Amino acid sequence: MEGPNQKSASDAYACRWCDKEVKATKRSEYNLKAHRDGADYKSTHKKPCAGRAKAIQSGCSLPPTPAKLTAAKAQSTPNNSGTIVAYTTRGRFDNSTMTKILIIWLIQQSLLWLRMEDFHLRLAFDHAIVSSQLPSCVWGRRACSPTLPGTAFTGHQTY
Incomplete structure (x- = not known):
């Protein structure tokens, strides 16, 4: 050429x-x-x-x-603001949106943030979205309960 x-x-x-x-x-x-x-x-x-x-x-x-x-x-596609479809069709992947969805899911399931260290769960997210970053259990404890250091939810053990 x-x-x-x-x-x-x-x-x-x-x-x-x-x-x-x-x-x-x-x-x-x-x-x-x-x-x-x-x-x-x-x-x-x-x-x-x-x-x-x-x-x-x-x-x-x-x-x-x-x-x-x-x-x-x-x-x-119809633009339904306030739904997950609106986030997925607007270009770049937003890690904070995924984190918010995970927090809602964890609260609904009443799972500890220690679950986020699960090898298979992390592997699944790495396969689905390469740029994803899962927050650690320490971040979850601080974000969910700043007044009670060391606990993610009330009634759970300190790690």
Whole structure:
């Protein structure tokens, strides 16, 4: 691939539409696609090429960006504010929302915060949402009962 700004001795590809140089290996062109379209990977959100609009105007047929796909999905589903659906269709994952849902679930089930140290529960959350962070039992004790240090709920043993 030879572009107008391509340097012959460089390992990176020069973008035709902006000043960036993007490295790609023989095995993977992910960096080139991420530069062209943008990317949503784990908790990283990369914007597409700044010259993308110029490329489309010149006749390039490019796929929609991840941001446009997310916006289209949010537009197609009814926006029920106050429901869990409203949180899941609005882009980036929010760890504090997950923490609030977990606290409600724990209070309803009357489980100790020590349960949060369960290996299988943590493994399930890591598999479902890679960027999730479960608070420790010490955080739970302080958050739930600041006046009674060392207890998560009244009547439970101190750890």
